[in-house]
Amino acid sequence: MEVNVKAACRAMAVAVLLLSANGLGAFAVAASEPDEAGETTVRVVVDGRGFSPATVKAKAGLVTVVFRRTVDVACANEVVFPARKLRRALPLNQDVSVRLTVKEKETMSFTCGMGMLKGKIVAVESTARES
Ligand SMILES: [Cu+2]
Numbered sequence: 001m002e003v004n005v006k007a008a009c010r011a012m013a014v015a016v017l018l019l020s021a022n023g024l025g026a027f028a029v030a031a032s033e034p035d036e037a038g039e040t041t042v043r044v045v046v047d048g049r050g051f052s053p054a055t056v057k058a059k060a061g062l063v064t065v066v067f068r069r070t071v072d073v074a075c076a077n078e079v080v081f082p083a084r085k086l087r088r089a090l091p092l093n094q095d096v097s098v099r100l101t102v103k104e105k106e107t108m109s110f111t112c113g114m115g116m117l118k119g120k121i122v123a124v125e126s127t128a129r130e131s
Contacts, residue, residue, distance in 0.1 A: 051119035078113030
C-alpha cells in the first residue's frame with residue numbers, strides 16, 4: 001500500500017513537471033487582497049496538475065488557505081507545511097482551511113504528504129500593492 005502511494009505520488013509529480021514544461025498549470029500565481037480585518041483568504045485546488053495556484057501571494061499577517069482536493073489520487077490526500085510542522089488530511093471534494101501567520105517577506109512552502117507536489121505562500125510587504 002505504502003509503495004503504491006509513493007508510486008502514485010511520483011507519477012503525479014512527473015505529470016506536473018511535464019505540464020509545467022508546457023507552460024500550463026503549476027506556475028500560476030494568485031494574489032489576494034486582505035479583508036477589513038487584515039486577513040487574507042485564498043483558495044488552492046489540488047487536482048491532476050498539483051496545487052493550483054502553486055504560488056500564492058498574500059500580505060504578511062493572518063492567511064487562511066482553503067484547500068480543496070478534486071482528484072482521487074492518494075498522493076494528494078494530505079497537505080504539509082514543514083516550517084510549521086503542520087499536516088492536514090485533504091478529503092476528496094471538501095474544503096480544508098489552514099490558518100497561519102506569515103511574516104513579511106517570508107516564503108512558506110507547502111507540499112503533499114510525500115513532499116513531491118509543491119506550492120508556496122509568498123508574503124509581500126504590508127504596504128506593497130499588486131498591479
Ligand atoms: Cu504526493
